[in-house]
Amino acid sequence: MTTDVWIDLTNSPHIHYFSRLIEKLEKEGLEYILTARKFQSLEDLINIYGYEYVSFGEHSSTLSGKLVNSTNRIMELTKFISRKENVPKVAVAKHSVELPRVSFGLNIPSIFVLDNETAVAQNKLTLPLVDELICPIGTKNKLDVIQKNKNISYFDINSILSFEGTCEVANINSRSKSDKYPIDNAILYELGIDTELPTIVLRSCPNSSYCTGKTDLLPKIIEELLDKIGCNLVVFPRTRKQREIYSKYDNIIIPKTIDALSLLHFSNMMIGAGGTMNREAAVMGIPTISCYPETLLGVDEYLTEKGYMVHTTDLSEIIDYAITNIGVKNKVADLEDPTELMFQKICEKMSR
Structure with missing residues (x-):
């Protein structure tokens, strides 16, 4: 062979x-x-x-x-x-x-x-x-x-x-257009998520050479969301230290390895300090806030200019956008x- x-x-x-x-x-x-x-x-x-x-x-x-x-x-x-x-x-x-x-x-x-x-x-x-x-x-x-x-x-x-387009279009199509690996319709049940409440997914900053030493904004975002919005929070840390910090909050879900594309499919909002999950959510038509702490990549600028995603690191702007737009489904990106x-x-x- x-x-x-x-x-x-x-x-x-x-x-x-x-x-x-x-x-x-x-x-x-x-x-x-x-x-x-x-x-x-x-x-x-x-x-x-x-x-x-x-x-x-x-x-x-x-x-x-x-x-x-x-x-x-x-x-x-x-x-x-x-x-x-x-x-x-x-x-x-x-x-x-x-x-x-x-x-x-x-x-x-x-x-x-x-x-x-x-x-x-x-x-x-x-x-x-x-x-x-x-x-x-x-x-x-x-x-x-x-x-x-x-x-x-x-x-x-x-x-x-x-x-x-962006590479995440292929990511999404790997599930939404595949008979072999379809979206998992039971993902919310598997995570124990209350389907009567909206679900917000959060992702921390990359642990990479091009994004080091930046303050993790997610703890403050989590605190504000828990105080102001009745919702499910599913948080994806990147490091053991982040997992320990997020674990101190009650009423949030911190998964291990899961089918995140299926989770995003059923989610109502994405807030991320990274890149890929933000872009995946934006392509799906999910209201998406990027709080990436560095200069935006070209692909993120492309999505924000087309109105598929917003970018801000201002805490009050993030929370205001979340309150206003949670569950407001956008059109799936034609990319x-x-x-x-x-x-x-x-x-x-x-x-x-």
């Missing part, structure tokens, strides 16, 4: 993003290999989908740890992918630091998906090595500005393949799913 496509998953949402592509590969009879790393709930989510995968490496929160772990992962992936039966015709990833370096070293054509133009360290390590770069239009526009202003040349801006574009480029690379 030969391998057609290698997909590397390095962050929890990546399995949602690539699920539609994997289904298409299976439908077309193409052989693929999935690799992953130990990071947050990624492996548990892959298991929800039931895909076979091989895990290499893990995340670190320190600079030295990141360097050591990434170096080791490159070596492990190189040994695995260079096996005769595993060598793919094309490699695909979203923000994986290791796949572009391994594929470049082994002369394997690569397709890379990018939606965070501010991840400077990762972008320097990856973008100059990839063959095809796919970005949401909002990311492409911001990347162009960054390269001009900072005199950086990650990638020829004119060669970037862009699409009119492009990049799956077909990825599949098209895979086929082109394989035919060469």
Whole structure:
């Protein structure tokens, strides 16, 4: 058996993003290999989908740890992918630091998906090595500005393949348009949520190199919501310390690994200091408040400009918006799913 496509998953949402592509590969009879790393709930989510995968490496929160772990992962992936039966015709990833370096070293054509133009360290390590770069239009526009202003040349801006949407459209479609992995209609029951009350989902700030040292606004938001709105609060921390802080509040739910896309589907509002869950909720038409503490990414600016999401870090504005808009369902975003574009480029690379 030969391998057609290698997909590397390095962050929890990546399995949602690539699920539609994997289904298409299976439908077309193409052989693929999935690799992953130990990071947050990624492996548990892959298991929800039931895909076979091989895990290499893990995340670190320190600079030295990141360097050591990434170096080791490159070596492990190189040994695995260079096996005769595993060598793919094309490699695909979203923000994986290791796949572009391994594929470049082994002369394997690569397709890379990018939606965070501010991840400077990762972008320097990856973008100059990839063959095809796919970005949401909002990311492409911001990347162009960054390269001009900072005199950086990650990638020829004119060669970037862009699409009119965000990557989260593929995340949502992986469930809403899939017969194999449909939305879980029992998710609220499984979490013990009172269906007579509206449900608000909250997500803390990323624990990433580009968003460190920022004050966590969620405790104050939780306190205000508990005081002013009768609702279910489902809170997703990223660190053990955050989980301990949030656990002191009564009447909130702090899940472990769950089917968050199904939860969002039945939720009435999303408030997040991160990115992916905000964008997923916004694409679904759920009133969404981003309290991301840094400059907004191009994809978030794109959604706010189109009216799918609002952004503020002002506590009173967040609470006022929540009180006014909770349960006011917006239209599902009519945006492009990049799956077909990825599949098209895979086929082109394989035919060469």
